[in-house]
């Protein structure tokens with residue numbers, strides 16, 4: 001609140017919708033696209049994640065102030081580079097909207113993100129690493145069964161970085177903007 005000439009004026013601070021993302025190696029992105037291609041052969045009304053938007057969310061931060069965004073950026077930069085390797089597990093869904101590929105290997109880094117952001121955000125209670133490949137309005141039983149039929153490739157994929165992303169939502173779909181990227185491998 002700023003005071004000018006004795007009158008109070010509210011200064012609106014622009015907020016930023018942010019999340020911490022694990023940047024997908026090409027092989028995992030390809031596998032996610034293969035999952036989408038598999039689903040396209042079925043008769044469901046799905047909205048597919050744009051290929052360039054495929055990601056794994058380590059932590060959703062919501063709408064935050066510029067100051068908090070700067071603080072988050074600083075703290076994420078203090079996380080030590082470390083080997084992270086991802087493996088696809090299976091296709092599945094969070095009814096009623098989200099179709100995903102489950103991913104193992106991100107839990108430790110997720111805990112470190114939570115630790116780094118302690119005091120600013122609550123830690124995740126039930127983290128489950130996943131890549132959202134499609135969204136829908138309801139998941140019919142047939143789709144659930146078909147998801148079980150998708151054979152995920154057995155791959156161990158090293159990850160080179162994670163990032164702080166800002167999400168811009170519109171009727172055209174989300175657009176993600178990289179605020180900062182953090183290397184996971186020593187260069």
Ligand code: ATP
Pocket residue numbers: 017019056057059060132135167168169173174
């Ligand atoms: P849209 O909301 O238009 O479908 P989106 O979900 O990709 O697009 P955001 O809502 O900005 O875009 O979300 C960014 C990332 O954070 C996505 O991976 C999303 O699944 C995740 N996310 C969003 N809201 C939450 C939440 N409340 N809890 C956990 N993760 C969330």
Ligand code: MG
Pocket residue numbers: none
């Ligand atoms: Mg969303």
